[in-house]
Amino acid sequence: MSEKKRLTREQIAERAARELPDGAYVNLGWGIPNLIADHLPAGITVYFHSENGILGMGRRAKPGEEDFDLVDAMKVPVTLIPGASFFHQADAHLMTRGGHLDVAVLGAFQVSQRGDLANWKVPGSAGVGAIGGAMDIAAGTKKVIVCMEHTTRDGQAKIVQECTYPLTCLACVDTIVTDLAVIDVTEHGLVLRDLAPGWTAEEVQQLTGAPLKV
Amino acid sequence: MCATLDAAVDAIPDGARIMFGGFGSSGFPNNLIQALVRRGTKNITAISNNCGTRDGELSPLFKSGQIRHVIAAFPGPHSFAFQERHAAGEVTIELVPQGILCERMRAAAAGLLGFYTTVGVATEVAAGKEERIINGQRCILEMPIGADYAFIKADKSDGLGNLTYRLAARNFNPIMAMAAATTIAEVEEVVPVGAIDPEMVVTPAIFVHRVVVAKGIRYV
Numbered sequence: 001m002s003e004k005k006r007l008t009r010e011q012i013a014e015r016a017a018r019e020l021p022d023g024a025y026v027n028l029g030w031g032i033p034n035l036i037a038d039h040l041p042a043g044i045t046v047y048f049h050s051e052n053g054i055l056g057m058g059r060r061a062k063p064g065e066e067d068f069d070l071v072d073a074m075k076v077p078v079t080l081i082p083g084a085s086f087f088h089q090a091d092a093h094l095m096t097r098g099g100h101l102d103v104a105v106l107g108a109f110q111v112s113q114r115g116d117l118a119n120w121k122v123p124g125s126a127g128v129g130a131i132g133g134a135m136d137i138a139a140g141t142k143k144v145i146v147c148m149e150h151t152t153r154d155g156q157a158k159i160v161q162e163c164t165y166p167l168t169c170l171a172c173v174d175t176i177v178t179d180l181a182v183i184d185v186t187e188h189g190l191v192l193r194d195l196a197p198g199w200t201a202e203e204v205q206q207l208t209g210a211p212l213k214v
Numbered sequence: 215m216c217a218t219l220d221a222a223v224d225a226i227p228d229g230a231r232i233m234f235g236g237f238g239s240s241g242f243p244n245n246l247i248q249a250l251v252r253r254g255t256k257n258i259t260a261i262s263n264n265c266g267t268r269d270g271e272l273s274p275l276f277k278s279g280q281i282r283h284v285i286a287a288f289p290g291p292h293s294f295a296f297q298e299r300h301a302a303g304e305v306t307i308e309l310v311p312q313g314i315l316c317e318r319m320r321a322a323a324a325g326l327l328g329f330y331t332t333v334g335v336a337t338e339v340a341a342g343k344e345e346r347i348i349n350g351q352r353c354i355l356e357m358p359i360g361a362d363y364a365f366i367k368a369d370k371s372d373g374l375g376n377l378t379y380r381l382a383a384r385n386f387n388p389i390m391a392m393a394a395a396t397t398i399a400e401v402e403e404v405v406p407v408g409a410i411d412p413e414m415v416v417t418p419a420i421f422v423h424r425v426v427v428a429k430g431i432r433y434v
Contacts, residue, residue, distance in 0.1 A: 069381040075238040093313025132288040136313030
């Protein structure tokens, strides 16, 4: 089963982009979520928010077009779309914590069946970890989508009953988009909504650490 | 107005608490940081989003051993000088969620004595903090963060210290300017009083105490 084709990181980003409503204000986190801006469906306008004080980020800057006073949360030079605005970091996080953003798309190490999120530190790794804006964004945004690979490199489930990695936020994740499936976190547990081409619900369940309703 | 960078950081004593603006590749007071390395102030508590990137931003102050304690949100993967000092037990760190770092500074600036937030509940960040329930939600008490000095980077200043910023380079700078007892700004250009449209002023001069012109050093 492990030889079966999974979605690439770009394809996960593309699938997650289809979850974004037209006109939404959206924050993108580190990792796969950062690829979403380049994979928006045609005809959809989304106002991307960056924690360093930008609303209305466009695509990444092309070579020669970079301005290093205009970078996203990953330090990548970006562009603006018409209607963009700047503000300071406190107002940027007032938008995240205060529930002003419609959607945040974040990376994750683990998500629990209740939607607990762990995405800032790997246990046993060197160093102190790096929280950045993730706790503010996860705690306050109306809808949190996680984009990640379904399992770790050595095949461990990343969707689990209880997170064992240091927590970012309790019960904040609404939807999980992986290289195998789209799963909603509901009051009644995890609900499998979509499958990657060629995968069955049973196969995805075997690679998931918590029960999935179909 | 200070004639030189060294004059701008003059008289900063050992043990000072200093805020440093900047995020990503933009808005770091890199010239002031280098002046502080030359001055040699020791036992600094640094408050900043990150902990240096490769050779830039706060890294020279970690390399020189001038920072003892840091309050930060994102000690990034390339904060090598910090990582080395931290592993050796020479630097301690308090990790703070980024928006809470902003808000704790803003509380200090606004004369508020703390606030409750849901951010960080049930995480390592909540350790040792008072927890209570407000409107049915678990939340923790966060205390203000003030400082003796803020080192900030702006684009233009007028002769009074009214500041404007360029693009996303404002990031933490306006908040730190408000939260510190003494704010020192390095700017690209000083213009006459009255030359900045009052509607365009981002940081009013009341928050700015020293200004020095220095062309940006940037680490990308």
